[in-house]
Every structure is written in C-alpha cells, then in structure tokens.
C-alpha cells in the first residue's frame with residue numbers, strides 16, 4: 278500500500294513532484310533558490326530531510342505559535358479525532374462552544390460572538406460581508422501595503438501589487454495612505470494620515486462606508502507598526518462616516534507582540550470586528566471572525582453554511598493553544614525574549630550600514646535593508662542574500678514588504694534567550710561575510 282511512511286523520499290522526488298503534480302500557483306510564494314524540504318519540527322526548531330536543524334524564525338508564516346509538536350495541542354487533537362473528527366454546523370458539539378467561550382474571555386467586556394472558519398481569507402470575507410450588511414454601506418477602507426489574503430475579495434483588500442491578479446478588483450475596496458513611520462508618504466506623524474482617511478471618504482466613496490480594516494502591525498507589508506494614536510483616530514473617522522473598525526489580528530494576535538494578547542489593545546481601541554487565524558491553531562487550519570452580537574445578527578436572516586467551520590479537531594487545537602499560552606506564560610516570553618532579539622538586531626545594525634531600520638514589538642520584528650541610510654533606497658538583493666546566509670547558518674527568516682527588502686523575525690513564542698543569541702550571531706556573521 279502506498280502510504281506516506283512506506284518509503285523514503287529524496288529531495289529531488291519532493292521538489293520534482295511538486296513541479297509535476299501541484300498547481301504552479303502553489304509555487305509562486307517560495308523561499309530560497311533551493312527551497313527547503315522539511316522533515317519534522319519540535320519546539321522552535323525544524324529539521325530538513327537531511328537532518329539539518331534550523332531555528333525557525335518564520336514559524337510557517339506565524340502559524341506555529343506555541344511550538345512544533347506541542348504535546349498538549351497534539352493530545353487534544355488526537356483525543357478529539359478518536360472521538361469524532363468532524364461535526365457539521367447542522368448539529369451541535371461542545372468543542373466550538375468551549376473554545377468560543379474562552380476566546381471571548383480574552384476580549385473587552387462587550388457582547389462578542391465567534392464565527393469559526395478555516396483560513397484567514399475566509400475570516401476576512403466574513404468580516405467584510407457582515408460589516409456591509411450591518412451598516413448598509415459598501416466601501417471598505419484598507420491601507421496601502423496591507424495584507425488581508427489573496428482570494429478574490431481579499432485580494433482587493435490587500436495593498437500590494439504582487440498579490441493582485443491582473444483582473445478587475447472586487448468592487449468596494451478603497452485604499453488609504455499607510456502611516457509607515459519609516460517611509461510613509463507624509464513622513465513620520467499621525468495627523469496627515471488621518472486627514473487622508475477623511476479626504477478619501479469625502480472623495481472616493483459616497484461619504485458613508487462599511488468599515489476601515491487595519492492590522493496593528495502590518496505583517497507581509499513589511500512589519501509596519503501603526504503609530505500611537507493612529508488606530509483611535511482612524512476608527513473615529515470611519516465611525517463618523519457610518520463605518521466599523523475591523524482589526525486584522527491574523528499575525529498580531531495570541532500574545533505575539535508581547536505587550537498585550539491582541540495587537541489592538543496597545544492602541545486603546547475597541548474593535549467592532551476582529552479577524553484571527555494562523556497562531557490560533559498552532560498549524561491546524563482554523564480562523565475566526567469575532568464581532569459584536571448585533572453585527573453578527575445582520576447575517577442571520579439568510580442561510581449561511583461553511584462545511585468545515587467549527588470543526589471540533591480544529592477547535593480542540595485552538596482551546597489547547599490558549600491553555601499552553603497561559604500555562605507557559607508565552608505572552609510574557611514574547612515580550613522578554615522579543616526584547617532580546619530586538620536588542621541583538623540593533624547591535625548588529627550598529628555595525629552594518631545595510632540595515633536601515635529595526636522595528637516591531639515582541640516576537641513580531643522586522644529588519645529593513647537599504648543601499649544607504651540617507652536615501653533609504655530599498656535593497657532587496659541584500660535582504661535576499663541575508664535570508665540565504667542565515668539559512669546556511671541554521672536560521673530561517675521570512676522576507677516581505679512592498680520592496681521585498683524587509684526580513685521578518687516571527688519565531689514560535691517559546692523561543693529562548695539562547696535563540697536570540699544564535700540569531701544575533703548568525704546575522705552578524707552573514708552581514709560580515711557579505712561585506713567582504
């Protein structure tokens with residue numbers, strides 16, 4: 278019988294098989310000239326099929342929140358799988374209820390409810406749908422360089438050309454200037470960016486909008502933190518035009534920023550709708566849209582069905598992730614060890630002019646590469662070479678940003694002081710060797 282474990286796969290069989298049997302669209306987002314073929318993972322480390330160990334500072338695009346092969350998460354999923362692996366939303370099961378109750382406990386004291394789906398893009402889709410139904414307005418404001426997914430609707434919400442297929446955008450998405458404090462069009466500060474929201478509502482919409490959607494720290498857009506005061510003022514401007522505040526916590530949620538459980542909490546705003554995914558399930562396909570009950574009710578007048586929404590194995594994984602985050606105090610760890618990672622990266626930046634900026638919060642950090650600090654000219658070739666050099670030294674990082682010149686440092690939240698030291702040394706050595 279041809280089971281997965283029946284034979285050993287060579288690198289060429291895996292890489293070649295991917296070309297032969299998988300749709301080419303699935304290979305449009307690859308890392309490294311010779312992509313990694315991974316065999317296993319444990320904690321914050323992965324091993325490739327040749328047995329080489331890597332510190333994983335990308336965590337499968339931030340999905341692995343509490344560490345690979347976490348025994349509590351694995352056991353919860355295995356137990357649920359042995360009992361019953363799927364229960365359609367046509368019936369009841371306790372797993373989504375138990376998980377939703379705990380999730381809502383992580384929110385401000387509003388009457389929130391949870392809609393479970395399988396992926397971030399689906400959760401964004403639900404958020405935009407419900408915001409439009411509730412407000413009776415259509416336009417959704419999103420930020421340049423925002424990333425909200427690549428499916429048909431979400432692609433239009435995303436503010437990066439390389440994520441748009443050359444087709445007409447889905448109607449009703451309007452972009453506003455990104456308050457990027459390093460290279461935003463109005464420079465540093467908040468007011469001009471808020472004024473631009475007002476101007477855009479006045480000129481590019483009917484004057485009434487459904488929502489503004491914001492990531493507290495843009496992830497794939499290049500690790501761009503929203504400046505203090507921006508989210509509050511942006512929400513005020515949106516609400517004045519009849520719109521809601523949708524916060525995309527797909528990357529910033531579940532304690533990753535160290536400061537708070539949700540990214541929005543550091544900004545003093547109470548969102549109407551929050552979208553979450555990735556770290557929610559530690560790699561299990563799971564996402565959720567959390568919203569005020571009265572907003573959710575606007576979608577209850579017609580039928581809605583999503584086959585795998587509320588899957589009990591996924592919800593068991595989600596509940597276990599919350600348990601591990603709390604038991605192991607991983608948000609505190611993200612703050613403490615994240616500060617060590619950041620300090621190490623700043624020490625390396627002091628030695629190497631190629632680094633234009635180091636930014637982020639907790640374990641959501643970015644390093645921006647420039648050809649010179651004065652002009653801030655993006656240097657994507659350097660970012661690429663550093664990403665490859667780090668891989669040779671056993672460290673995986675991501676690359677992102679409109680100019681692809683920002684390295685993303687987003688390890689599982691269980692990383693240690695030793696890992697921060699490993700990252701600093703590998704980065705320093707890589708940059709030193711590239712300067713030769």
Ligand SMILES: Cc1ncc(COP(=O)(O)O)c(C=O)c1O
Pocket residue numbers: 338395396397398399401424425426427492496497525526527528554
């Ligand atoms: C902030 C943010 N929102 C939404 C999404 C879309 O999630 P998915 O890839 O699960 O559709 C992503 C994915 O990277 C994301 O980073």
